[in-house]
Amino acid sequence: MNAVATPSKIEQSAADRLKITEIFLSLQGEADAAGWPTVFVRLTGCPLRCQYCDTAYAFHGGTWWEIDDILAEVARHGVRHVCVTGGEPLSQKRCIGLLKRLCDAGHDVSLETSGAIDVSQVDPRVSRVVDIKTPASAEQHRNRWENLPLLAARDQVKFVLCGRQDYEWAREVVREHALDRRCAVLFSPSKDELSPRDLADWIVEDRLPVRFQMQLHKLLWNDEPGR
Template sequence: MLKVTEIYKSIQGESRFAGYPCIFIRLTGCNLRCSYCDTRYAYNKGKDMSIAQILDNIKPFKTKLVQITGGEPLLQKETPQLAQKLLSLGYKVLIGTNGTQDISKIDKRVVKLMDIKCPDSKESEKILWGNLRHLKINDEIKFVLCGRKDYSFAKSIVNKYGLTKSTRVVFSPSFKTLSSNKLAGWILKDGLGIRLGLQIHKYLNLA
C-alpha cells in the first residue's frame, strides 16, 4: 500500500517536460521542512491506496506522462514498484525527489528530478551526495534559489561536481521571493551552462 495525498492532471510546470499535460501522483510524507515549501498539506494524512487502485485512478486522464511526487516519494517502500508498473504500461515516468533518499533503487528508465537544497531552505545539510553518481544526462538537478547566497552556493556545487557534464542543471527562483529577471541576469553574466527554470503552472494559476 501507498499513502497518497492526491492524484490529478495538470500542465507540467517544471523540467524539460514543462508545458505538457501530466498526471501527478502526490505521495504523503516528507522528511524535510523547507522554508518555501508549497505542499505542506502533503506532510501527513493521505489515503491508503494499492498500486492497482492508483492505476485505476489515472486511467481516465488520457496522457502517458506521469510524475510521482510528494512530499518525498522515496520514503515509501513501494514507490519503486509503482514506477516499474507504470513503465510496463507504457507511461513516461518522472519522479521528484529532495535528494535525501537513495535513488539507485529506482528503475534507470525513470527520469529523476532531484533537488539540491540551498541554505535559505534551512535543509541544505541533509542531501545524500552519493546520489549524484546515479544521475544520467536525461535526469535533472534543480536548485531553488531565494537570493544571492543561494545562487553562490548552487554555483559552487555545480562547479565542484562538474554537474553540467553529467546531467541537466536548473536554477529556479523561489516563487515571489527571488525575481526571475534578476536570476536570469546573474546566469547570463556568469556564463553558466545551466537552464533557468520557471514554475509555469504557478503563472497559469494551476495546481
C-alpha cells in the same frame, strides 16, 4: 514435508499500498517535460521541512491506495506523462514498485525527489528530478551527495534559489561536481524571495551551463492545490 509459509491476502494487500494525497491531471510546470499534460501522483509524507515548501498539505493525512487502483486512475486520464511527487515520494519504500509498474504500463515517468534519500533503486526508465537543497532552504544538511554520481543524461538536478548567496553556492556545486556534464541542471527562483529577472541576469553574466526555469503552475494557477 514442512508447509511453506505464504503471506496472507491482508499482508499481500498491505505490501501493494501507498498513502496518496492526490492524483490529478494538469500541465507539467517545470523540468524537461514542462508544458506537457501530465498526471500527478502526490504521495503523502516528507521528512524535510524546507522553509519555502508549497506542498505542506502533503505532510500528513492522505488515503491508502492499492497500486493497481493508482494505475487505473492514472490510465483513466488518458495521457502519457506521469509525475510521481510529494512530499517526498521515496519516503514510502513501495514507491519504487509504483515507478516500475508505471513504466511497465508504457508511461513516460518522472520522479520529483528531495535528494535526501537514495535514488539508486529507482527504475532506470524514470527521469529522476533531484532537488538539491540550498543553505536558505534550511535543509542543506539533508543533501545526499552520494546520489550525484548516480545521475545520467535522462535525469535532472534542480536548485530552488532564495537569493544571491544561494546562487553563488549553487554555482560552485555545479562546477565542483561537473553537474552540467552529467545531466540537465535547472535554476529556479523561490517565489517572492528572488526576482526571476535577477536570477536570469546572473546566469547570463556568468554564462552558466544551466537552464533558467519558472514554474508554469505558479504563473497560471498560483499554487492552487490539484492544479
